[in-house]
Amino acid sequence: MHLDGGVESALVRLHLDDCEQCRLESVRMASTDDLLAALLTHEPDERFFAALEAFLEERLHSGDASESVPPALERVIAAESVRLEAHRWAAVTQAVPSHLAVATLADPEEKPVAAEARPAAREPQPVAPPGGAESRPKPAMSPGALHVTPLPAPKRAPARPAASAPIRPPARRDPVGVFIGIAVVALVLVVAGLVLRPRARAHEAYVPGVVDRVVNAEEAPAPRIVESPPPAPQPAPSDVAPPSLPEVAPALAQVSSPPVTPAAVSPAQSAASQAKVPATPSPSSPAAVRPRVSATPSPTVPHAAAPERGILCGRVRDESGMPVVGAQVLLADVRVGALTDRSGRFCISVPVGSRTLSVIALGFTTERRLVEVARSTPELAVTLRSAAIQKSQ
Amino acid sequence: MQAQDPRTPWMNAADESVLVLKAQKGDRRAFLDLLRHYHRAVYRLAFALTRDVHSAAAVTCVAVLKAKEGVRYIAEGQRFFPWIAGIVRSLARARRRGSEGSPRSSPRAAPGVVQVADRLLRAMDGLDPDAQAAVALRIVELLPYAEIDAVLRMKPGSALALLAEARDRLSAPLRSAA
Numbered sequence A: 001m002h003l004d005g006g007v008e009s010a011l012v013r014l015h016l017d018d019c020e021q022c023r024l025e026s027v028r029m030a031s032t033d034d035l036l037a038a039l040l041t042h043e044p045d046e047r048f049f050a051a052l053e054a055f056l057e058e059r060l061h062s063g064d065a066s067e068s069v070p071p072a073l074e075r076v077i078a079a080e081s082v083r084l085e086a087h088r089w090a091a092v093t094q095a096v097p098s099h100l101a102v103a104t105l106a107d108p109e110e111k112p113v114a115a116e117a118r119p120a121a122r123e124p125q126p127v128a129p130p131g132g133a134e135s136r137p138k139p140a141m142s143p144g145a146l147h148v149t150p151l152p153a154p155k156r157a158p159a160r161p162a163a164s165a166p167i168r169p170p171a172r173r174d175p176v177g178v179f180i181g182i183a184v185v186a187l188v189l190v191v192a193g194l195v196l197r198p199r200a201r202a203h204e205a206y207v208p209g210v211v212d213r214v215v216n217a218e219e220a221p222a223p224r225i226v227e228s229p230p231p232a233p234q235p236a237p238s239d240v241a242p243p244s245l246p247e248v249a250p251a252l253a254q255v256s257s258p259p260v261t262p263a264a265v266s267p268a269q270s271a272a273s274q275a276k277v278p279a280t281p282s283p284s285s286p287a288a289v290r291p292r293v294s295a296t297p298s299p300t301v302p303h304a305a306a307p308e309r310g311i312l313c314g315r316v317r318d319e320s321g322m323p324v325v326g327a328q329v330l331l332a333d334v335r336v337g338a339l340t341d342r343s344g345r346f347c348i349s350v351p352v353g354s355r356t357l358s359v360i361a362l363g364f365t366t367e368r369r370l371v372e373v374a375r376s377t378p379e380l381a382v383t384l385r386s387a388a389i390q391k392s393q
Numbered sequence B: 001m002q003a004q005d006p007r008t009p010w011m012n013a014a015d016e017s018v019l020v021l022k023a024q025k026g027d028r029r030a031f032l033d034l035l036r037h038y039h040r041a042v043y044r045l046a047f048a049l050t051r052d053v054h055s056a057a058a059v060t061c062v063a064v065l066k067a068k069e070g071v072r073y074i075a076e077g078q079r080f081f082p083w084i085a086g087i088v089r090s091l092a093r094a095r096r097r098g099s100e101g102s103p104r105s106s107p108r109a110a111p112g113v114v115q116v117a118d119r120l121l122r123a124m125d126g127l128d129p130d131a132q133a134a135v136a137l138r139i140v141e142l143l144p145y146a147e148i149d150a151v152l153r154m155k156p157g158s159a160l161a162l163l164a165e166a167r168d169r170l171s172a173p174l175r176s177a178a
Helices: A010-018 A020-040 A046-062 A071-103 A175-203 A210-216 A248-256 A267-276 A290-295 B013-024 B028-050 B053-073 B080-098 B111-125 B129-140 B145-152 B158-177
Strands: A309-318 A328-331 A336-339 A345-351 A353-360 A367-373 A380-384
Touching (some): A020 A071, A020 B129, A020 B158, A046 A071, A046 B053, A071 B053, A071 B111, A309 A328, A309 A353, A309 A367, A328 A345, A353 A380, A367 A380, B013 B028, B013 B053, B028 B053, B028 B080, B028 B129, B080 B129, B080 B145, B111 B158, B129 B145, B145 B158
Parallel strands (some): A309 A380
Antiparallel strands (some): A328 A336, A328 A353, A353 A367
């Protein structure tokens, strides 16, 4: 978020009051702007523009369309350029130290990392000074300046020993990787279908599970997931899980249907949660899935277990009970948020756990509270108290 | 942070429209009145894009001459500064392309300051031309975002996104320099 006066509003100011990171970003941006302004601004005095105007009038009257700079203007430029350049660099010299001081401020939620761990994306190559000092570390400059903003980039799983490491899917469900995996499996299935169709015709019978065996033949020790159940007319999505990912399936199934106590969830919430979980075949046959999940011994895949998420819904009202529309609902520790709708309601999907909920609305005092987010959390009722707004000067 | 007024506020639209119409009919005085209002902004934009006094002066002169020739092509209701700023941008781009590799004037400043400035200017060079113009118009001219959208002929709100991206890219090398 960049705040240089062009998008300023009361809501933004309120947000800045709560967001230390945003305040720091704002200060950094202002100092970069100051430095850029000093570098890019060049304001000649009246003599320059007087000469320019004289040149224009002369050209407009004479009709001369040649694109050369007139000598009179060149003389003014030559006389002024030295003075102006000195003036400009004086401004730059003044702006640089303050900018460096701001740039070395540590982010409130950042952790220092080694210089080589810093992502170099989109950074131009550093300019090597004549003495080649750039290649040497500069501990005296600012040791705490090299930081990585811990935004959504999830941490990679620690590397495992290479000797006994079987081929496993990446810890993070990278969309590109998942897409490539699905594409490869689909390609193998198509090729296998083309190869096996003549054989099946020759035997005049379809052998269930042949395709699965052919696919799994590439990974010999991998167990089959589909244990040839009685042929169902519409196989559930979980039954056609890519067989080349045998170790992910239990973990995914565990994530998608964790052991939830039925008594703790209302029927409506249960239906809603089942609607959001595509791996569950149908509400009428939970037993068909639950035993498979629980019977499968969960292998130790610590990096594959994504954090369990819950749905946090609530309603924001004012003191008179009217819904507050457009209030900002933030869970700062996980950096997610939402705006309330016309009825003052909001719903946020967040990892389960203890979270700090902030509700910000113009004209109301900011409400903060600690909420325990479970997989199904009862609807929160937030009441905002009105606050007097002082008109800024 | 309070919003700042533009260094050269745009002329009243109705007055400008009258001057443009007169200039299109050959009224030199009306054209000069238009130029007198905008020539500082034109020069500042030219300098921010070329970063050289002589180049900026040359670009300003040529832009004014081209504007004189092309003023009849300004559409009805079109603002003058976005139009002439487009001329300045293309001239400055051609000028910089032609002067690539030429040595810059050595400033009289401390080496550390020059190094930081050099990093920032190189990062600026790495931006695409629209982003460079947006930075110049916002930081030097202090134009509002809506007017930057108009100058760059972009959809409303595009300048805000463009500047956010540009500032992110400009601040990265400075952070590493710190």
